[in-house]
Amino acid sequence: MVNRIFFALALLFFGQTTFAQYDQLEDYEKDAPFASTEGLLKLNFSFASGFMPNQIIYNHYLQGSLAYFPEKKVALRADFSMLLSSPSQASILQQNTGIYLGGFWHFVDKPIWDPYVGLQAGLHISQTTYEKPGFIYAQYGDFQVSPAIQLQTGVNFYISKYLHLSAGAQAIVAEQRGGKVPDDYSLTEFRAQLGLGFQFGLIDLEKKKNRVF
């Protein structure tokens, strides 16, 4: 299994070469671990590192997602992210939890490699510190809820029928207003993530084909 994971990671970096060995999409699809993405339920956990360009700080996150494919190539997906640390010295960010819902487009129906793009809307719950005159230590502001939009792209690699690896990039647009911070605090961030996930088919495609209405 370890060899397989190393192999998978190597493929993530040299995916282009791997694709070159398939002359036809049909040949490629023959090697796919399942018949179609349709009916698939996917659970994924990932580690992400992010950069906030307006604050010039780096953050680390734990992320999770649950996706369901109601039809091939289309996934409805809920994402969750939680701030693990914000190690930059200039950072006043204490909490930054995001919840998103949205739709994803997957480019291949029977994938080994599964590139995708997605758009999500959600909310961020954040907390920052602020300086208060007469106090030596920074004070904690109130939790604030902010609207957020997230654009995601990436690729899944299906190791087996039930397991996949993922790598992706995210762009998040959000802004914390209020919370005792005198000015706005931009939560806009670019993240890169690596993850591991499980998938299972919820629909028997053969039965579905034969159903008469």
Place this chain on the structure above:
Amino acid sequence: MRSFILSLALLLALGQTAWAQWPDEQDSKASFDHSAAGLLSLGLAGQTASLLHQEDYQAPMGVGANFRLQLHNRINTEWALHYMQADFGEQAFRKDIFISANALFYPFPGNEDFEENWRPFISLGGSMNYGALEANANPSNQVDRWNPAIALGLGTHLNLTPKFDLSFSTQYMLEFGEELSWQNNNGRLLLLSLPSEKVEQRFLFSLSLNYKIADLW
């Protein structure tokens, strides 16, 4: 968190039921050919707005959820809840919640089965708008009010599949009632909600992702 998980489970369950009615694209097409009335879809949206004649109001960002229930091949309805935030001057920000109902009219015949990519629409509707101002540095300093509004708009669906669409729309909204404003009174920030003869006018720009989950009749 628990209600979030329950909602998600409900969504999946509903999706499964709807899917059972449309075993594949061919069947869904046949269903649409007969009538698109009864189609129910759920969606999520991102929004921004431009408030006319209000210099303090900076470009907001909002998110929302909506569902659509189609009544006729050419008439759809959209029910939505949107939440927006925007800077309002240097020391305060504004929160808006719109609870809206819109009728979407498809002016061009054809594409009733949503098989082709584009489907333009004209929208007309009303909403109840909650607006609040809150001081950045002092959350207890805030003022709010509810106002009725009407909106007329133009938009289009971009059908990625017959059941899944990306929709763009622009609405011109007229809001009646109290106006939110602020004053600086000897260094103290005063947030105000006062009756106004002016009608608040804004353009609303929305981008939403929608998925048809059921054919109800």
